[in-house]
Amino acid sequence: MPDRINWYPGHMAKSRRLLQEQLRAVDAVIELCDARAPLATRNADLKKLTRDKARILVLNKADLADDRETAKWLERFRREGLTAMRFNSNGGRTKEILAKIEEASAPALARFAARGVKKTVRFMVTGIPNVGKSTFINRLHGSAIAKASDRPGVTRANQWVRLGPYLEILDTPGMLPPRMDDQESARLLAYLGSIRDEIMDTEDLAGGLLSRLYALNPEAVSARFKLPGDVENTPHGLLEAACQGRGWLLSGGRYDTDRAAALVLDEFRAGKIGRLTIQGALPPENPRQRDQSLWNPIFRPHAAGD
Ligand SMILES: Nc1nc2c(ncn2[C@@H]2O[C@H](COP(=O)(O)OP(=O)(O)O)[C@@H](O)[C@H]2O)c(=O)[nH]1
Ligand SMILES: [Mg+2]
Structure with a gap:
């Protein structure tokens, strides 16, 4: 399934079913979200789906987010009783995350031990599209393969990757639909490039x-x-000011807002504007203070059959 797709009920049901199947094979779940908008990039159903399983929430792409904001988010999630940590799947060191995974698998291991079995704890990675699931798994693979280099034959067997003596991770991530139920989340997802631009007005x-x-x-x-x-x-x-500043002009000196819009989105998504968190850990004190233009619906009605 391509990553950036239009979600409609058929898609949602299918990926949910797939995930439920995968979940049956694991003891624990690593949920990935985007540190720049941690709430908007979490799927609301996951909690129900994973019920009694151990869970680690990873605020991925932390290299693109504001560190102080990430700290506030971590604090909030930890207050809610979640095991949460930040990570950069493109370059982060895996030592700490592996330790967390081991920690989270301890209760399952203890249960196995109580029954007198030495069973492997199995993890899977899940999250909505584009939060970095594949990159994250590759990162763990890298360290797992390095770690297991002196023990031939234990890596990458049967789509499970061994991360430790009693730890395995599923090779394929489970995908969940993004939350499209509220306009604010949808807007944040669109900024991050996690849902298709085509259904919105780019400017x-x-x-x-x-x-x-x-x-x-x-x-x-x-x-x-x-x-x-x-x-x-x-x-x-602001869009026009950016055209002026960066010289995005058409013949006759008119502002090329079309080009500006595409470049602004690209540059933000690539982290070129700076490390910015677009969803605050604390909601704005007074909703009236929020710039209304930020909260207005941006979605055009879906075309028939969409
Ligand atoms: N800067 C940064 N980019 C990341 C990180 N993780 C993933 N990406 C990028 O985000 C995009 C989506 O990643 P991918 O692994 O395909 O996401 P998936 O759809 O959840 O599997 C790719 O361009 C990755 O290179 C991260 O921690 N930091
Ligand atoms: Mg992927």
């Missing part, structure tokens, strides 16, 4: 993103897009 999207980023960190946005000094925080105004 609306990029303008909304710019506005949100500008409210969070005006210096970073100003520097990246060479904004003039006294710019007003409105989506369209």
Whole structure:
């Protein structure tokens, strides 16, 4: 299944069924979310689906998020009783995460031991599309293979990868649909590139993103897009200011907002504007203070049969 797809009930039911099958084969689950928007990138059904299984929540892509915000999120999740940690699947060291996995598998191991069996604890990785599941698994593979190099024949057998003497991880991640039930989450997912751009107006999207980023960190946005000094925080105004600053102009000097929109989204997703968390661990105190343009629906009605 391609990663960025339009979700419709058929897709959702299918990936849910698949995940349920995979879950039957494991004792524990590593849930990945995006550290830049940890709540919007978690699937609301996972808790129910995993019930009594041990769970680790990984705030992945932490290299793209604001460290202080990530710390607040971790604190919040830990207060909720979750085992949570940050990670960078592109370059993070796996020692700490492997230790957490071992820790989380201890109760299952103890249960096996009580029954007198030396069974392997099996993990799987899950999350919505684009949070980095494949990259994360590859990262663990890398260290697992290195670790097991002196013990031939134990790695990558039967789509299970051995991470330790009593630890195995499923080679294929389970995919869950993103939450599309509220517009705020949908918008954050769109900013991150986790749902298809085609169903949205790109200029609306990029303008909304710019506005949100500008409210969070005006210096970073100003520097990246060479904004003039006294710019007003409105989506369209910011997009035009970026055109002016970066010279995205059409013949006759008109602003090339189309091109600007695509580049703003690309640069944000690549982390070029800076390390920015777009969903705060604490909700805004007063909803009225929020820029309304950030909260308006952006989705056009679905085409028939979509
Ligand atoms: N900067 C950064 N990028 C990541 C990280 N993890 C994954 N990515 C990138 O995010 C994109 C989606 O990753 P992928 O593993 O395919 O996500 P999946 O759909 O959950 O399997 C790819 O471009 C990865 O290189 C991370 O920790 N940091
Ligand atoms: Mg993948």
